[in-house]
Amino acid sequence: MHPPSAEPALSGPTGVVLMRGGLGRRITAASAMLAGVIGGVFAALAFAVAEERETTRLALHSQQALATANQLERLLIDIETGERGYLLTGQDKYLEPWHAARAEVPVVVRQLERSSITPEQRQRADGIARSVESYIADHSVPVVAQARAGDRTARSPATFDNGKRRIDGARAQFTEFAAAERQLSAERATASARTFRWLVGGGIAGATGSVLLIGLFAGYLMRFIVAPVRQAAAMSGRLAAGDLAVRxxxxxxxxxxxxxxxxxxxxxxxxxxxxxxxxxxxxxxxxxxxxxxxxxxxxxxxxxxxxxxxxxxxxxxxxxxxxxxxxxxxxxxxxxxxxxxxxxxxxxxxxxxxPAILTEAGLPAALRALARRSGLAVEVDTRVPGRLPDPAEVAVYYLVAEALTNVAKHADATAVRVEVEAGAHEVRLMVRDDGVGGATPARGSGLIGLTDRVEALGGTLRLTSPPGEGTELAVTLPLTDDPPASR
Structure with a gap:
């Protein structure tokens, strides 16, 4: 499908692009193609669902066969345990689980045969059933009968060894059966997943083709009308957020x-x-x-x-x-x-x-004098190589004064650190205390006025005061004697 050409377009009185014809035919063709693609996708999905159901059915039979085989193995162990207990002690109470397990074995064998649906499953199930029935008929029942009759050979080591060999052989068959069933289930799951991935990939490809088909027609309007309107909305958001340079x-x-x-x-x-x-x-x-x-x-x-x-x-x-x-x-x-x-x-x-000392001795001396008068344990660290412009010195001094006043009134602090560092183009101030935190600029007019002063000088002020972790005031001011033209 080709994109719209310039022929069916004209400019109305307002300059907005209008479509003169051909769009209906293109939409009809695209709809037919889309219907075909979607129909194919649904057919593929229906096939995938049927395949998945068959896999689920086979997996359910495998689980049933495994559960039944495990149950039969437990019955065999019960028979062997009851037999051994009776042979060792001669007490009839050990024959109670022996009789119960013998009675239940035929039922479980039939369940195992019904849950085995493939020839391989039936063959393995028949082998297990023969081993269990052979152990019962050829070993367990005769040995118990001999023991009841007082035959000492029933309790001989040879008899126990013979029973153990038969049990080990049967359990090996159970293990082989379980491993084969698990491998078969894994192969079915892998094949099903592979088929499903291919079908999903085809569905995605069909859906992508449908989207591209519709996008060819929507692209023209998106490019010349919708995109400019969205751009205007985004620019308006940036303008409302304060970015006045956006165009x-x-x-x-x-x-x-x-x-x-x-x-x-x-x-x-x-x-x-x-x-x-x-x-x-x-x-x-x-x-x-x-x-x-x-x-x-x-x-x-x-x-x-x-x-x-x-x-x-x-x-x-x-x-x-x-x-x-x-x-x-x-x-x-x-x-x-x-x-x-x-x-x-x-x-x-x-x-x-x-403060006269600010004019006469400079910012470091003024801050140290301010710290001495504050009544707090204040550590002042100034890295100011020379005199700063008057607006910056005054702003830093009053920021520190207001911060120390707030610490004394609200922070319940034991120590305050003041750091001032002047670079080539800016001066950075940090005031940190170990008080209770939770301070906000709205708590008083002092910080609000200082914030206005900082912003008027083109600087930035950041107050960090998590509750219980002290307060940190960080300020950056540009070093210039001229007022900023804009922020």
């Missing part, structure tokens, strides 16, 4: 081409707006850091210096007081102590706004 092929037929153009225009617009938003966030972060720095400088150079001067003035006045004015002296000391407390609180506020 559809510019070419297309009719509405497919219009859809591709509109999709690409929307993607470009969203990408541009996101780039502007990220750049705006980065500028806001940079402006905030500059404002923090100015406020910290103003506090340090203005209010803090004034408070220091006032404290010194109070100390001077206290020292110049004459004797006999102890109440005034105590009041001045209280005022000086209060001024010192205000000065300490102002320094703490100033460090929270923008």
């Amino acid at each position: 559809m092929p510019a070419h297309g037929i009719g509405e497919i081409g219009v859809l591709s153009g509109s999709f690409n225009a929307m993607g470009r617009s969203l990408e541009q707006h996101r780039a502007e938003l990220v750049a705006s966030r980065a500028r806001v972060v940079a402006a905030t850091d500059r404002a923090r720095y100015r406020i910290e400088r103003d506090l340090h150079d203005g209010v803090q210096q004034r408070l220091v001067a006032l404290t010194l003035d109070v100390r001077v006045i206290e020292a110049d007081l004459p004797a006999g004015v102890e109440p005034v002296r105590r009041d001045l000391r209280a005022v000086a102590a209060g001024l010192n407390e205000v000065l300490d609180e102002l320094r703490e506020v100033s460090r929270g706004i923008h």
